[in-house]
Structures are given as structure tokens and as C-alpha cells.
Amino acid sequence: MAAKDDFGRAGExxxxxxxxxxxxxxxxxxxxxxxxxxxxxxxxxAHLAVVEVKTRRSSAFGHPFEAVDPRKRRRLWQLAFAWVAAHREALSGREIRVEAIAITGPDPAVGVLEHLEDLA
Incomplete structure (x- = not known):
């Protein structure tokens, strides 16, 4: 489990x-x-970005973005609103958007990085 956690932290x-x-x-x-x-x-x-990071060693079980399905997107929006409620001053007129970053490869430091700026 620790190796998986380290891999995810390296991706983040x-x-x-x-x-x-x-x-x-x-x-x-x-x-x-x-x-x-x-x-x-x-x-x-003008944006406050809530970013989900998905790091995978390969796309053998699907692209990392596939894990950010409609249910996960709804949850990210709920978390975004919870964060804003706890840090209201950070919003200051900004629009909230949910983003995702996928990193694919055996080493997160050099894997392929893809960025979706607005998951909506």
C-alpha cells in the first residue's frame, strides 16, 4: 500500500x-x-480550481480520466463548495471550476501528463 501511496503523491x-x-x-x-x-x-x-489528480502506471485498465465519472464529478463539486464554505475569503469573485490532471507512466516524474481545465 505504501508504494501505491508514494506513487500517487509523486503524481500530485x-x-x-x-x-x-x-x-x-x-x-x-x-x-x-x-x-x-x-x-x-x-x-x-478569474478561477478557483479544484483539481483531481489521477496517476496510473499504464492505461491497461482504462485512461485515468475515465475514473472521473459523473458521480466523481458531482462529489468534486460538493467538495469544492465545502472548501469555499471553509475558506470564503479565497473565492473573492472568482468562478469555481473542477479540473483533472492525468499522469500515465511507470514514473510519475516523466509520465505523460494531460490536463482538462473544465470538467463541468
């Missing part, structure tokens, strides 16, 4: 570096509440 760290390179300001990582956990909360321009 790569995702954070990627987002920072693109002008995102990271506000929170691995924020937890009774409803679940948000991998990354960040701001970019």
Missing part, C-alpha cells in the same frame, strides 16, 4: 509543479472534510 507533486509553471497559485493540497478529499485547490486568473 508533479501536477503541482505543472500548475505553478502555468501561473496557478496553490492554496491547498490534500484538503479533507467529512465528504472526502480534494487533491489540489488553486487560483488562476
Amino acid at each position: 507533486s508533479r501536477a503541482v509543479a505543472y500548475l505553478i509553471e502555468r501561473g496557478y497559485e496553490i492554496l491547498d493540497r490534500n484538503w479533507r472534510c467529512p465528504q472526502g478529499e480534494i487533491d489540489i485547490v488553486a487560483t488562476v486568473g
